[in-house]
Amino acid sequence: MAAVVENVVKLLGEQYYKDAMEQCHNYNARLCAERSVRLPFLDSQTGVAQSNCYIWMEKRHRGPGLASGQLYSYPARRWRKKRRAHPPEDPRLSFPSIKPDTDQTLKKEGLISQDGSSLEALLRTDPMEKRGAPDPRVDDDSLGEFPVTNSRARKDQLLFCDDCDRGYHMYCLTPSMSEPPEGSWSCHLCLDLLKEKASIYQNQNSS
Known part of the structure; x- marks a missing residue:
């Protein structure tokens, strides 16, 4: 075998032989890669041997078949996210207003008088009513x-x-x-x- 290789190298030349071997190596590597892709695989949902195809969809885009005899269905158009597109505001996720109506709160608690003189109400020393359940042991007398x-x-x-x-x-x-x-x-x-x-x-x- 070594003698045959030596005779080929002498006939074609050493540089030509190296280029031919490099091309054979690249062809075999490409052929093995294509064969590994074309190997069938068992689908996890149906158990049927399937082969890879070069469509752009992924497995997560795959849906159940719509027509009779159809195993899967894919979206008609490829979805692309728009640049600088803000998501629509969901009203359920909006925060309620934390700032209360101070005037209504103060009027309800008696800190502001009805005529609007808040200074007089603040200077007034009338005790405020205790909030909570009344004590049954205490009467007005x-x-x-x-x-x-x-x-x-x-x-x-x-x-x-x-x-x-x-x-x-x-x-x-x-x-x-x-x-x-x-x-x-x-x-x-x-x-x-x-x-x-x-x-x-x-x-x-x-x-």
Whole structure:
């Protein structure tokens, strides 16, 4: 075999032989690549042996067949994304307005008077209504019996109930007190509501 190759090289020349071998190598490589592409493959959906085709669609573009005997269908036109095209705004994705109507909110809370004099409403010291469920133990008559003032000289005479945390002036109680009692103390509302379960009775029983 080596002698045959040497005779061919002598007849054609060494450079011509190298060019011929290079062309054969390129042809064989191209032929093997084309054969590998033409090999059939099993389709994952139908299990039928299929061959690759050189159409532009991908597998994700493939849909079920529309006509009888048709395995697949492809879109008629190739979709291309337009340049600098903003997606259409979906009204469901829009954010609600975070800025509330301040005037309506302040009027609803009583901070702005009806005639528009907000300064007068801010300087007014009327207590605002407490929001939430009303306490069933508090009635309108009991709230008027113990007025709470803003004087600093009288804050040290406040007495707080151990059951409901209400504050009372010691000189507003009946009978009035000059000094806070030792131990637990319950207001008259808790005494009427809790009876013997009030903190003042529990403290006496434990002692």
